[in-house]
Amino acid sequence: xxxxxxxxxxxxxxxxxxxxxxxxxxxxxxxxxxxxxxxxxxxxxxxxxxxxxxxxxxxxxxxxxxxxxxxxxxxxxxxxxxxxxxxxxxxxxxxxxxxxxxxxxxxxxxxxxxx
Amino acid sequence: xxxxxxxxxxxxxxxxxxxxxxxxxxxxxxxxxxxxxxxxxxxxxxxxxxxxxxxxxxxxxxxxxxxxxxxxxxxxxxxxxxxxxxxxxxxxxxxxxxxxxxxxxxxxxxxxx
Numbered sequence: 001x002x003x004x005x006x007x008x009x010x011x012x013x014x015x016x017x018x019x020x021x022x023x024x025x026x027x028x029x030x031x032x033x034x035x036x037x038x039x040x041x042x043x044x045x046x047x048x049x050x051x052x053x054x055x056x057x058x059x060x061x062x063x064x065x066x067x068x069x070x071x072x073x074x075x076x077x078x079x080x081x082x083x084x085x086x087x088x089x090x091x092x093x094x095x096x097x098x099x100x101x102x103x104x105x106x107x108x109x110x111x112x113x114x115x
Numbered sequence: 116x117x118x119x120x121x122x123x124x125x126x127x128x129x130x131x132x133x134x135x136x137x138x139x140x141x142x143x144x145x146x147x148x149x150x151x152x153x154x155x156x157x158x159x160x161x162x163x164x165x166x167x168x169x170x171x172x173x174x175x176x177x178x179x180x181x182x183x184x185x186x187x188x189x190x191x192x193x194x195x196x197x198x199x200x201x202x203x204x205x206x207x208x209x210x211x212x213x214x215x216x217x218x219x220x221x222x223x224x225x226x227x228x
Contacts, residue, residue, distance in 0.1 A: 033215060043160070043206060045215040056215060089158055102214060103150075108162035 002026045007094050008114035012113045016081050021110045023075045023092030032075045033093040033104060034067065036060070043091065049075065082114045117142045123221035128197045129227050135182075136192045136222045138207030147211040149183065150188045154204040154221070163205070163220050165192065197226045 011017050023030050034046040048055040049067050066078045075094075079086055082093045089111050093104040119143045128134035140149070151163040160176045166174045166183050174179050178198075194201055207219040 035216075042220045043208075043218040046214055058215075091160060093160075097207070098166055102198075105162070105167060105208075106152075106208075108157070108159045111158075 002033045004050055004092055004094055004105050005015030006107035006110050007112060009108065010111045010113070012115065013082055015084055018053055018077075019079050019082055020092050021077045021079075021112070023094075024073050025071070025075055025092065026105060027097075027106050029094035029105075031055075031095045032069070033095075035091045035093065035106075036088040037091065037109075038085075038088045046077070053070075054080065060075045063072070068094075076096075079112075082112075084114050088114060117144075117211060117217045118217035119207055119217050121207055121222050122155040122221045124220070125223045125225070125228055127225040129199055130199060132197055133193060133203050134196045134197055134224065135196075136205050136207075136224065137215075138150070138190045138192070138219055140188050140209050142188070142209065142211060147209060149181075150208040150210070150216070151179070151181070151190075151192045152206045152208055152218075153201075154206060155200075155202070157216065160206075164192065193226075199226050199228060202226045 007022045032049045035043050037043045045058050047057040047061045066082050068076050089109045091109045092107040095102050095104045119140045126137045147168045149166045153163050159186050164174050164176045176194045180193045204221045204223050206221045208216045210216050
């Protein structure tokens with residue numbers, strides 16, 4: 001069964017450094033998402049992406065964040081200058097269609113630790 | 116604005132018994148979808164079950180079933196014949212207009228052998 005993959009599984013970085021989190025969505029999916037979960041808290045939406053542009057973003061997704069689909073398979077989340085409060089689990093998700101009772105499939109997550 | 120409330124932070128159940136996890140939501144949308152996701156210690160988000168709001172029939176997936184009460188905006192998850200592998204965080208989630216998911220704060224379920 002196809003699945004969403006994410007790399008790395010764990011990333012440790014120094015405050016102020018840039019990080020890029022990578023995701024490979026399911027191959028015939030068209031809509032892509034990033035969510036984050038601070039330890040012990042609920043999962044929060046960051047951004048959705050379709051047709052090579054951002055569809056929707058939350059208040060969390062400020063100028064420090066950006067997303068890109070650099071090729072036909074990868075979907076990346078970049079944090080330009082990490083802060084301590086960016087430490088969280090970051091989940092990528094994808095779905096095939098919009099406007100249907102379709103499901104978002106989640107990747108296994110990347111644990112980001114900012115020191 | 117959409118909100119999802121899970122009022123039970125923690126629950127436990129004996130192996131082979133039945134447990135029900137509660138979820139309520141608030142929305143002005145008429146067409147939406149509700150989900151239960153499981154997050155085991157590995158922290159991966161796994162879809163357990165999905166319910167379309169326009170369907171009156173409650174969804175079932177093997178040992179998992181929901182009690183969807185649209186008027187009351189309630190969406191509870193029943194796990195029958197609980198197994199040790201069911202130990203996890205369970206998140207209720209809401210989606211309207213095929214957009215992003217709104218999650219509740221989760222219920223930590225422990226299955227006791």
